[in-house]
Amino acid sequence: MQLTDPLVQNLKEAARRASLNAYCPYSRFPVGAAVLTESGEIYAGANVENASYGLTLCAERNAVAQAIAAGNRQILAVAVFTPTPSPTPPCGACRQVIAEFGSQADVFGFSNGPEVFHARLDRLLPEAPRHEGMPPPP
Numbered sequence: 001m002q003l004t005d006p007l008v009q010n011l012k013e014a015a016r017r018a019s020l021n022a023y024c025p026y027s028r029f030p031v032g033a034a035v036l037t038e039s040g041e042i043y044a045g046a047n048v049e050n051a052s053y054g055l056t057l058c059a060e061r062n063a064v065a066q067a068i069a070a071g072n073r074q075i076l077a078v079a080v081f082t083p084t085p086s087p088t089p090p091c092g093a094c095r096q097v098i099a100e101f102g103s104q105a106d107v108f109g110f111s112n113g114p115e116v117f118h119a120r121l122d123r124l125l126p127e128a129p130r131h132e133g134m135p136p137p138p
């Protein structure tokens with residue numbers, strides 16, 4: 001499936017909308033993310049914080065989980081929105097989780113400013129662990 005400009009626009013819009021549902025009373029830093037699956041569907045997520053801070057779920061991992069729970073296994077692109085002057089690229093944990101389903105996914109970061117972050121996941125997480133030598137996942 002080809003990543004067209006209108007698709008990327010839709011993905012970004014879904015991420016922006018999802019940020020409105022962020023639960024972030026501790027950081028007050030709302031994040032929205034959206035993933036595009038191989039089937040052309042878009043799944044969104046927001047960060048969900050917790051009184052036990054370390055249990056916080058980032059927007060990207062939430063969006064990936066939505067896609068996987070709906071039966072998808074391949075992620076082509078991820079968009080991340082933060083209402084900040086410049087974009088926020090995904091954290092290391094999220095890069096690893098995206099790699100599981102999209103080792104070459106296109107990752108976009110955008111914000112309220114004009115700057116757009118765009119990189120393929122294999123640049124954001126080079127030498128990601130692979131499953132060679134292990135039985136294939138179900």
Ligand code: THU
Pocket residue numbers: 024027029030031046047048049056057058059060080088089090091094
């Ligand atoms: N956060 C995300 O959801 N995604 C990112 O890429 C960066 C950080 C969240 C985690 C926490 O709820 C808040 O932003 C502040 O770090």
